[in-house]
Amino acid sequence: MLQFITHRNERYDEISGTRAVLEGGCRWVQLRMKDAPDAEFLRVGREVGRLCREFGATFLLDDRVHLVAELGADGVHLGKHDMPVAEARRLLPAERIIGATANTFEDIERAAASGAGYIGLGPYRFTATKRNLSPILGLEGYRRIFERCRTAGITLPVVAIGGITAADVAPLLDAGATGIALSGALLGAEDPAEETRKIMNILNHHKL
Numbered sequence: 001m002l003q004f005i006t007h008r009n010e011r012y013d014e015i016s017g018t019r020a021v022l023e024g025g026c027r028w029v030q031l032r033m034k035d036a037p038d039a040e041f042l043r044v045g046r047e048v049g050r051l052c053r054e055f056g057a058t059f060l061l062d063d064r065v066h067l068v069a070e071l072g073a074d075g076v077h078l079g080k081h082d083m084p085v086a087e088a089r090r091l092l093p094a095e096r097i098i099g100a101t102a103n104t105f106e107d108i109e110r111a112a113a114s115g116a117g118y119i120g121l122g123p124y125r126f127t128a129t130k131r132n133l134s135p136i137l138g139l140e141g142y143r144r145i146f147e148r149c150r151t152a153g154i155t156l157p158v159v160a161i162g163g164i165t166a167a168d169v170a171p172l173l174d175a176g177a178t179g180i181a182l183s184g185a186l187l188g189a190e191d192p193a194e195e196t197r198k199i200m201n202i203l204n205h206h207k208l
Helices: 014-023 038-055 065-071 085-091 105-114 138-152 166-175 192-207
Strands: 002-005 028-031 058-062 075-078 097-102 118-121 158-161 179-182
Touching: 002 014, 002 192, 014 028, 014 038, 014 192, 028 038, 038 058, 038 065, 058 065, 058 097, 065 075, 075 085, 085 097, 085 105, 097 105, 105 118, 105 138, 138 158, 138 166, 166 179, 166 192, 179 192
Parallel strands: 002 028, 002 179, 028 058, 058 075, 075 097, 097 118, 118 158, 158 179
Antiparallel strands: none
16 A cells, blocks of 8 residues: 655645555555645646546545535544644544554554554654654564554554665565655655556566
């Protein structure tokens, strides 16, 4: 599983970046525009949502639970300082996906008990696309947390996030990650669609 988290750089905005990674084979997009007003989020979200439907991709919103129905999104991803998972679970239809950000095993335990459908665990290393960064986990940190999840019988899918590059994908999957979330590594590549294909190839090959 590869999740693309939108951002913008000097070459791509949220819409053109989404199109590039979808063309490269990504089928999971999280629209993240932390500082944008709702009107701008809706304008961009309608286009990103249309692209996701065109490519058959899962479309998630970062944080904005109140816009899920209007944009026809598949669900939300909630950060540690966003709406609590349990509250979002009460507000959204049962079939909507709720992802939760975690930095520790205890975060995962709470999110699982609250009804999260998957976990975004990180950061793997420093990343410039995220403010207020939690403590860096590194590969050993992931291994320790996954071991505790196995012991506790927690089987939620866990997506690794935070400064990950193509070379990190296989080691993270070996450690126990279900998938990878990328942002800068894709949009910062010379050819984001080709970089996405490369990552998807690693992910698909790893399953064999």
